[in-house]
Amino acid sequence: MHKGPAGAVEFIEEFDNLIGDSSPVDIVLAPAFVSLPASKQALVNSELVQLASQNCHFEAQGAFTGEISIGMLQEIGVDYVIIGHSERRSIFGEDDSLINQKARALHAASVKPIVCIGETLDERDNDQVESVLRRQLTEGLSGLDAANMLETVIAYEPVWAIGTGRTASPEQAQDAHRFTRDVIRELFGDEVADRIRIQYGGSVKPANTAELMGQPDVDGALVGGASLDPVSFSEICKNAGG
Secondary structure (H helix, E strand, O other): OOOOHHHHHHHHHHHHHHHOOOOOOOEEEOOOHHHHHHHHHHOOOOOOEEEEEOOOEOOOOOOOOOOOEHHHHHHHOOOEEEEOOHHHHHHHOOOHHHHHHHHHHHHHOOOEEEEEEOOOHHHHHOOOHHHHHHHHHHHHOOOOOHHHHOOOEEEEOOHHHOOOOOOOOHHHHHHHHHHHHHHHHHHHOHHHHHHOEEEEOOOOOHHHHHHHHOOOOOOEEOOOHHHHOHHHHHHHHHHHOO
16 A cells, blocks of 8 residues: 555656666566556556556445456556455455455456465464465365466465565475465466466565575565565566576
8 A cells, every 4th residue: 555646657657767678577566546547657658567456356346335346457457466465365354265256257357367375474383384375276266277377377475474574585485386386286287387477475675586586486576565666676677587
């Protein structure tokens, strides 16, 4: 919940100057709902940056005061929608069933979901990492097929490493990503498992990007606080492709 329309445009203009005419990585920005239209306009001439929403509702319309439908986001020109973020789960009580409804609705509308998964500190300390990730993947992706999954991004974000300054070690991140890919392989087959993008999120900074992205099963980053500064985020983008 940062940056209104003016702040988002200011960010994009500075970031665009910093990133230049080419990028070694795909870049997606996810501003707040109210900043999406201004951000889309600011990106109208950009061939490098796509736009994501931070959330959506699964119904097309109705008595859901305060919610935003996928159709409304499509009208703006959103390419991706983040669903199941740890804050949506922990603060707003969203569960795997609700996240699955959103994932199905997004695919029905041909919008790409970025599906977040991850364990809490208690779950990690109690050796529940794999059982939690398996449940979130199995229930959150229920009813999707291989074609859907090729248009899906998974983001592993250990809840204990978000905004705490604690980062999963590259080895911890790799272990979780490898397990996630193995579960995807079980559910959807080799082609999906080999091609799907699995991002890491959790105190990603310019200084740790290259080492995290160097892990064989880490395909990108879902960047939080460090993405609020255009200099920091541009460095992350450059370091990720190094």
